[in-house]
Amino acid sequence: MVDIRDIPFNQTMIKKAVGKAEVESYNINLRCESGGRALELKITDADGGRRVVVLTDRGFCIDVREVELRPFYTKQERNAEIWRLYKDEHLTQVFLANLFSITQPSVSLIIKEMKNK
Structure with a gap:
């Protein structure tokens, strides 16, 4: 687990x-969709x-949003969820690799494959 005090972002918001x-x-994304930086958190509940x-730093405020994670049961469903999280939720490939316990190059290949469908 990560000590949140070690994360270089607004501690109150974290x-x-x-x-x-x-x-x-x-993961800290220095170039999120709004041009600012975003903190992607993988959180484990009790x-x-x-x-x-x-958490997205927009300069004038910090937005907080929870991303819906949809259950999946097959590799094909997992790949579709990775594509959705990348395309619609703008999560980074590095974060998605960690979230799904695969490598970043694997995420890149999945995204490339899904883009070409």
Whole structure:
């Protein structure tokens, strides 16, 4: 688990987003869709459930949003979920690789394959 004090982002907003859960991993995207930086958090709750929260520094405010994670049961469904999270939720390939316990080059290949469908 990650000590949130080691994450170079607004500590108050991180604590608010995480609550009593633990940060399992994080990634800082220096060029998010709005042009600012975004903190992607993989959070593990006390019951073992996971969630993804993205904090986006827009300059005039910090937005917090929880990203819906859809269950999947096959590799094909997993790949579709990776594509959706990349395309629609703008999560980075590095973060997605960590989230799904695969390598970043694997995520890149999945995205390339899904783009060409």
